Amino acid sequence: QVNSKQGGSPCKERHVILLSPVGRIQISGCEMGVHEIKLPKMSVLPSGAESSMACEVCEGAEEMPEPLQQCTAWLRAYFCEPASTGSLPVPAFHHPLLQRDSFTRQVLWTLLKDVKFGEAVSYKQLAVLAGNSRAARAVGGAMRNNPIPIIIPCHRVIRSSGDSGNYGGGQLLKEWLLSHEKLQKEKLAR
DSSP, X not given: OOBOTTTTOBOOOEXXXXXXXXXXXXXXXXXXXXXXXXXXXXXXXXXXXXXTSOOEEEEOOTTOOHHHHHHHHHHHHXXXXXXXXXXXXXXXXXXXXXXXXXXXXXXXXXXHHHSOXXXXXXXXXXXXXXXXXXOHHHHHHHHHTOSSBTTBOGGGEEOTTSOOOOOTTOHHHHHHHHHHHHHHHHHHHO
């Protein structure tokens, strides 16, 4: 249960499962916004044929509040037609971490706004963008606590050395997402 800020009454949480090229993505949220996106742990990378498969809601499609509809539409576009994500609304978020004012929230919003599809940024660069050049470690903490992965693209944050670094969804998933974006960006550039 997530308590809303206004009055602290619990929201009516709904759950949706999106079948994606990387596996089952669990999304939870309410009328106010998306609470969380849980990524599958990958043990093998999907091959070419699987990675182009359609993206569809396989559970929870009935009575989906608008933020969850927007979230599933955005994720479907991300995997199937990445060029269209820029024209789609980003769903409202309703997670306590994104409600209260904090450096973590600042970092996550900066990442969402400033690091575009197919780009990567180091922890240190993101700390500078978020307004505190000495907070690279805190940026790492913010990435670990990101409740809305992919939409808030923590997979785009890499080490200064160019190494991909850690990821909540696991190393394989991070590498798959980065290469998916790189390939899609190259297709668009042609």
